[in-house]
């Protein structure tokens with residue numbers, strides 16, 4: 222769950238004549254307006270000055286702590302009680318309201334208080350609740366219950382649980398019972414209030430895939446991210462970054478839902494409905510039910526009446542064929558899931574490997590920077606998963622092929638046993654329905670992959686906007702000295718990010734349609750009987766994206782952006798993927 226909270230403009234901002242540039246549009250959407258829109262700059266009049274973002278919920282300047290609690294930490298507590306882990310994290314630039322939301326004030330206690338209170342109530346005061354409080358700032362982890370202690374590390378134990386060894390934990394005050402009449406500010410010895418003043422550093426922005434936060438909150442965890450922005454025109458860029466980052470996090474959460482547009486399978490579904498109707502209206506679809514013979518009778522009569530025997534055994538063929546079709550369909554759906562997961566991972570591995578290769582080329586023999594090590598570790602995890610996926614794909618494909626062979630011999634038997642034209646029609650309908658079911662899955666799969674690609678394009682567009690923003694400011698030439706240097710560095714980093722982000726997309730465009738290979742259609746009669754019988758496909762590769770172990774950039778690769786560079790720049794601060 223990703224939500225956004227916009228704090229009110231404060232007195233100081235109003236005194237400086239800052240104006241509101243972030244607006245809640247409704248319960249979910251936020252509008253960000255570039256203050257430049259109000260400048261009288263003819264050259265920039267045609268630029269896009271507004272951007273809408275959508276989240277699971279949006280809280281405007283008048284929202285209360287209770288409002289936020291009810292939509293975020295409230296529901297999460299129910300899953301904690303059901304045995305899930307949960308992470309709530311406040312995200313945003315300095316002064317955007319994180320501490321206010323998490324800790325609150327004397328009169329308006331924040332989520333930590335509301336959450337602990339609800340937790341004790343739901344647990345009927347039968348359990349103790351412990352509380353830890355940490356901050357991640359520029360990928361450094363600090364214990365906020367022990368702010369003077371040393372930095373902490375994230376470690377993963379053998380069960381895959383993420384731990385922060387050395388992190389303090391205190392018994393959370395049971396507000397409903399012990400603290401009912403006392404204010405938040407009085408809670409000194411229970412651990413919270415003596416860190417109320419220490420906790421004002423911003424978590425900062427970070428790379429979503431290597432960011433410690435995504436490691437803490439991944440896996441079997443319900444996560445709520447509360448992104449914070451100030452509405453002030455003076456903080457437009459911070460707000461832009463926060464909203465962009467938060468909407469990316471939101472995309473990740475929604476990926477599986479988003480990738481399957483409802484209309485993708487419409488034509489096939491309609492065709493299936495028509496064929497089923499036709500099939501069900503066939504009087505001969507199940508001859509034994511019309512004959513209504515007991516099994517004993519049937520054996521006796523079948524010996525004397527060969528045509529009935531034929532019908533009966535064709536019924537069982539048909540039933541087998543239908544059951545087999547259902548089994549094949551399940552396999553195809555499984556294959557589709559495997560393909561999508563592998564595809565997304567291959568794209569990510571590709572960007573990561575390109576960064577690692579470029580870094581290694583420019584820093585030969587050096588000890589890799591920490592961010593490179595993290596990227597390598599991430600790539601390895603992804604590659605291992607891709608290997609598992611490849612293996613299961615081979616198995617599913619083998620099963621599908623075997624199923625297709627059985628289906629084809631059943632089909633031949635059904636055709637041979639169908640004595641009349643009507644019976645032939647029934648067989649034809651059954652075969653056609655199976656084929657359409659397969660085509661429908663293939664179409665859905667294509668669309669899902671297109672969805673993945675579109676999503677990547679969407680993120681590229683938001684990166685492009687950021688790139689434009691920085692480039693424009695550089696071109697303006699108003700900044701000098703250190704400020705300019707800093708902006709130039711930012712420009713280089715964004716340019717790098719953009720380049721690596723686009724790499725998989727560039728390859729996608731040069732790829733052929735791959736899907737037809739992966740979801741074998743049931744072959745038509747002519748192919749099977751004639752000499753042209755389709756060659757058995759051996760193992761099918763993931764054709765679009767080269768595997769992660771292959772070097773993606775060699776010195777002969779050109780990098781053809783407008784500056785005509787031959788090779789991407791690489792910075793120690795690594796671009797995100």
Ligand SMILES: Nc1ncnc2c1ncn2[C@@H]1O[C@H](COP(=O)(O)OP(=O)(O)OP(=O)(O)O)[C@@H](O)[C@H]1O
Pocket residue numbers: 227228229231282313314315316317318319320321322420421422423424449
């Ligand atoms: N929703 C809100 N309603 C009223 N005041 C708010 C709200 N959010 C923040 N403020 C006020 O804005 C100021 C900055 O907020 P806060 O200290 O929570 O920011 P922060 O993100 O924690 O900053 P830092 O990262 O620097 O610690 C504080 O004075 C706080 O009381």
